Structure formats: C-alpha cells, structure tokens
Amino acid sequence: xxxxxCIFCQKEYPLDLFNPFCLDCKEPLLYQYSQRKRxxxxxxxxxxxxxxxxLPISEANQNFSxxxxxTPLIKLNRLxxxxxxxxxxxxxxxxxxxxxxxxxxxxxxxxxxxSMGIERIGTVSTGNMAASTAAYGAKAGLKTFVLVKExxxxxxLLSIGVHNPxxxxxxxxxxQLFYKSFDIGRKHNIYFINSVDPIRIEGYKAIGFEIFLQLxxxxxxxxxxxxxxxxxxxxxxxxxxxxxxxxxxxxxxxFIGIQAKxxxxxxxxxxxxxxKVERIEKAETIxxxxxxxxxxxxNIVLKMIQDKKGKIIEVSDEEILNAQRILAELEGIFCLxxxxxxxxxxxxxxxxxxxxxxxxxxxxxxxxxxxxxxELELSKINICHSSLSKLDEKMKSFIIHK
Ligand SMILES: Cc1ncc(COP(=O)(O)O)c(C=O)c1O
Ligand SMILES: [Zn+2]
Numbered sequence: 001x002x003x004x005x006c007i008f009c010q011k012e013y014p015l016d017l018f019n020p021f022c023l024d025c026k027e028p029l030l031y032q033y034s035q036r037k038r039x040x041x042x043x044x045x046x047x048x049x050x051x052x053x054x055l056p057i058s059e060a061n062q063n064f065s066x067x068x069x070x071t072p073l074i075k076l077n078r079l080x081x082x083x084x085x086x087x088x089x090x091x092x093x094x095x096x097x098x099x100x101x102x103x104x105x106x107x108x109x110x111x112x113x114x115s116m117g118i119e120r121i122g123t124v125s126t127g128n129m130a131a132s133t134a135a136y137g138a139k140a141g142l143k144t145f146v147l148v149k150e151x152x153x154x155x156x157l158l159s160i161g162v163h164n165p166x167x168x169x170x171x172x173x174x175x176q177l178f179y180k181s182f183d184i185g186r187k188h189n190i191y192f193i194n195s196v197d198p199i200r201i202e203g204y205k206a207i208g209f210e211i212f213l214q215l216x217x218x219x220x221x222x223x224x225x226x227x228x229x230x231x232x233x234x235x236x237x238x239x240x241x242x243x244x245x246x247x248x249x250x251x252x253x254x255f256i257g258i259q260a261k262x263x264x265x266x267x268x269x270x271x272x273x274x275x276k277v278e279r280i281e282k283a284e285t286i287x288x289x290x291x292x293x294x295x296x297x298x299n300i301v302l303k304m305i306q307d308k309k310g311k312i313i314e315v316s317d318e319e320i321l322n323a324q325r326i327l328a329e330l331e332g333i334f335c336l337x338x339x340x341x342x343x344x345x346x347x348x349x350x351x352x353x354x355x356x357x358x359x360x361x362x363x364x365x366x367x368x369x370x371x372x373x374x375e376l377e378l379s380k381i382n383i384c385h386s387s388l389s390k391l392d393e394k395m396k397s398f399i400i401h402k
Contacts, residue, residue, distance in 0.1 A: 002056060004029035004198055007300060017116070018186045020198055028297055030234075031056050031198040038246065042213055048107060051209045054242055056202045057111045064114060064140045066097035068107040069206055073214040073362070078330045079343075083350055086359045089220070090333055091211055094368035098159075100289075100336075101232065101366045102132035104207060105200030109193040110136045119143060120190040124181045126174075127156050127289050128367055133193055134163035145190055147181060149174050159371070175279065175294035195229035196297040204232055208239025211362055212248070219249040221359030224342040226366055227257040227266055227312065228290035230297020236364070237304050253362075255310035257301060258345035260285035260338075264314040266298045270305065277302060286317045286375045289338040289367065315344035321375065323347065327365075334369035 004013040006022035006029055013019070013029055020029050038053035047069025048060035072095060076088040093101035106129075113121055122145035123133040130146045137144030144165035148157070152169065161167050170177050178194060185192040193200050212219060219240060225233050233255065243249045259267045262285030269277045277298030283291035295301075305312055315323075317337075324340035327333045342363035346353070353361065386394040 002031065002033045005032045006030075007303065017112070017118070017191045017197075017199065018182070018189075020196075021182075027299055028196040029198055030238075030300075031202050040209065040213070047104075047206050047210065048111070051206050054202075054205060054209065054239075055108055056199050057108060057115060059115075060111060061114065064110055064136070065107060066103065066135060066139055068096050068103040069210065071095040071207075071210065073211060074331075074333070076331045076363075079326070082330065083347065085346070085350060085353060086221075086357050086361055088346070088361045088363065089211075089215075090327075090331070090363050090365045091207060091214075092333065092335075092365045093207065094333075094335060094339075094365060096132075098128070098132045098135050099368035099371055100128040100132060101204065101207060101364070102129045103136070105129075105197070105203035105231070105235070106132040106136040106193065108203030109191075109197060109199045110140050110142065112199045113142065113191050113193075114140060118189070118191045120145065120188070122146065122181065122185065122190045122192045124148075124174075124178050124192065124194050126152055127159075128371070129195060130156070131159045131163075134160050134165040134167075137165060138163040147177060149177075153374075155372070155374075174292075178294075178296060194296075195292075196231045196234070196300075201231045201235045201238070204235025205239035205242065207364065208236045208243070212239075212243055215360060217248065218360070219243065219251070219253050220362040221253060221356065222256060222346075222353065222361045223253045223364065224256045224258060224345050224362070225364045226287075226290050226338045226341045227259050227295075227301060228263075228292045228338070229295045230266070230301040232364075232366065233257045233301055234297055234304065237308065237310075241308075252308055255305065255308065256345055256349065257305065257310070257312040258341040259312065259314045260287040260290055260320060260341060261314045261316045263287075263291040263293055265293060266295060266301055267312045267314040269298070269302055270312040275299070275302065275306075285320075287320055287337040287341060288372065289336060290341065313345055313348060315341050315348060319344040319348070324369065324375075328369070333365060335365045336367040336369055336372055337375055339364075339366045
C-alpha cells in the first residue's frame with residue numbers, strides 16, 4: 001500500500017498528487033509504501049527498470065522515456081592529485097536528456113501521472129525543471145502548463161517554449177506562485193510536479209542507487225550536492241536510507257549540501273542551530289538555478305541533516321566561478337555554476353577531508369554549463385591572435401621542446 005507521510009508529525013495521508021502538504025505542519029509530504037519485496041535489476045537497460053522496486057511506479061513504460069539516467073561516474077584523478085585529496089568522482093547528471101538531473105524526477109512523475117489517468121501536468125520553475133517537465137510532457141502527449149517568473153531570460157524561455165507547453169509568465173512573488181499553483185491544480189486537474197513533489201523526489205533516488213552500483217556496491221564516504229528548494233538532497237538521502245534499510249550498506253555517507261552565499265537560507269538556519277528555515281528577502285548570486293529564497297523543502301533538509309550525518313554550507317560566487325573553471329580546465333567538465341558549488345564546497349572542507357585518504361568523494365554535477373553561458377566572461381578566456389603568415393611561428397612559441 002502506498003501513501004504520503006509527514007516526517008514532522010508522522011501523520012499519514014492517502015496518496016493524492018494534488019494535495020502534497022501536511023494539513024497540520026504545512027510541510028511537504030513524502031512518499032511511503034508498506035513492506036514489499038525489493039531488489040535491483042542492474043542488467044536492465046532503462047534506469048527506471050533497474051530500480052523499479054524502489055520507485056513509486058509499478059511499471060516503467062518506455063514509450064514515455066527520453067533515455068534519462070545511466071549517467072557516468074567519472075574519476076577526477078587530476079583534481080585529487082592537485083589538491084592532495086582522496087578519490088573524487090563526478091556523477092555527471094548533465095548527460096540527462098534535457099541536460100540536468102531534473103529529468104530523473106520528471107520521468108518518474110510523468111509515468112505516475114499516466115498510470116493514474118492524469119491528463120494535465122505542470123510546474124513552477126525558473127529554468128531546468130521547467131524545460132525538463134515540458135520535454136517529458138511533450139513525449140507523453142500530456143497537456144503541460146509551465147509557470148515562470150516574469151523576468152525569466154529569453155534563453156530560458158526558448159528552452160522551455162520549444163516543447164510548446166502553455167507557458168505563463170507570472171507577475172508577483174515567486175514563493176506565493178508556488179503555493180498558488182496547487183490551488184490552480186486542484187481546480188483544473190493539473191498535477192503540478194514542483195520542486196518538492198513527493199514523486200519527483202523519489203525519482204532523484206536513482207542518482208544515489210547508480211552511484212552505489214558504480215562504486216561496486218559501496219556507499220561513498222562523502223556526497224556533495226547543491227541545494228535550492230531541497231528536493232534533490234532529500235532524494236539522495238532517501239536513496240541511501242533505502243540501501244541502509246535493505247542491509248546493502250553498513251552506514252550512510254556524510255551528506256554535504258551547498259548553497260550560494262547570496263541565497264543560503266538553509267545553510268544559515270543550519271549554522272545557527274535552528275529547526276526552521278526563515279525565508280530571505282532577496283537572492284543575489286550568479287548560481288541562478290539554486291536561488292530559491294523561500295525553499296519549500298528547507299525544513300525537511302534541515303531535519304534530515306541534523307538527524308543523520310552531514311552539514312549544509314555556503315560558498316561565494318567567486319568560489320563558485322573558480323570551481324567551475326577548475327572542473328573545466330583540469331577535468332574537462334563544463335557544468336552550471338549551481339553544480340560547481342560542489343567542488344567549491346569540497347575545497348572549503350579540504351582540510352577536514354584530507355586525512356582520510358581512502359575515502360571516496362562524490363560531487364553531483366547537476367547540470368550542463370552549456371545551459372547558462374552568461375556568467376562566463378570572454379575576457380577571462382585565453383585567446384591569442386595571429387595572421388596566417390605568422391601562424392607557424394606563433395604555434396611554435398607554445399611548444400616547449402625537451
Ligand atoms: C542545476 C541545479 N542544481 C541543483 C538544484 C537544486 O535542486 P533542489 O531545488 O531540488 O534543491 C537545481 C534546482 O533547480 C538545479 O537546477
Ligand atoms: Zn505534519
């Protein structure tokens with residue numbers, strides 16, 4: 001039997017995709033099921049089939065898949081060597097169909113919607129989740145509604161609009177728009193697959209399961225993940241909790257959630273030892289995709305991190321851009337500033353981590369750098385000029401003969 005549960009008051013609710021909040025605590029509900037036999041099927045091709053027993057769907061219909069998941073875990077040898085750190089891996093979620101980890105959640109939520117006969121889906125997002133939901137809605141032939149902030153860039157609007165959803169630029173407070181979408185959803189039968197939708201969050205678990213399998217059925221010692229609304233980290237933690245419960249691992253990894261300094265309500269609450277996150281007035285960071293000043297999953301993240309092993313830290317825009325450049329120059333990985341927070345966080349904690357040379361570190365690279373080029377400055381890219389006649393000489397000057 002499947003149901004929703006509030007992790008604050010433990011109250012159980014019938015599974016209702018249109019009502020994903022606790023009536024008493026007002027917190028997002030999480031998906032639960034009563035005991036069932038569970039196993040991985042690593043030989044299956046599709047990621048949803050591999051982890052089907054751990055996902056909130058009873059079958060994975062390939063007609064609605066865009067080929068999500070099965071992303072590489074890449075060893076970052078040059079990085080470990082340079083900073084004298086234990087083995088570091090990048091779980092590169094940029095390999096997903098719309099170039100971010102959001103596809104993991106959209107894929108599962110769309111399967112769920114179809115299995116329940118739902119014909120309309122939607123999302124409230126400024127970027128990656130909007131493009132992902134629009135793409136999966138298109139593939140499944142569902143009427144899709146995307147509500148975005150009125151100041152969304154044309155680059156973002158194009159990547160969403162190309163899938164031809166109903167695209168609405170909404171004026172007003174973004175936090176309020178999030179809650180308002182559920183009223184609209186109930187009224188017009190639109191399943192809003194927002195950032196902390198319980199089914200979306202279950203979809204993120206597959207990232208954790210894949211990491212486990214890719215490390216030869218082991219949990220890494222550290223998992224670094226960017227945090228905005230909270231859904232991503234909640235999903236990752238739940239994956240390893242499932243593995244622990246199944247007896248597949250003996251202990252949980254140390255989870256490090258990273259926020260940008262210009263928008264770090266959860267990190268601040270963690271630092272001050274509070275149990276509730278307070279919204280901040282204004283987000284100011286170049287890491288736009290993790291700039292939610294009023295994170296709906298903030299209190300859950302805080303509770304999970306305080307109950308389990310982990311911490312939430314913040315990094316500056318300068319540290320983020322530096323980490324983005326290091327990943328690109330040293331390891332060939334071009335990621336979003338939001339994703340580069342993982343390396344920025346690791347470098348910040350490097351003294352703590354250095355001593356445990358056998359530990360494995362995983363950075364979840366949540367999205368591709370190609371999605372947001374504006375933060376990069378051409379002036380900081382090394383370019384040289386040459387006439388054709390001097391080209392040979394110019395090239396020679398770069399080649400050092402031993
Ligand atoms: C690239 C990227 N990384 C990380 C996150 C954080 O995920 P969440 O909002 O679930 O905490 C987002 C959210 O939009 C994102 O787009
Ligand atoms: Zn509750």
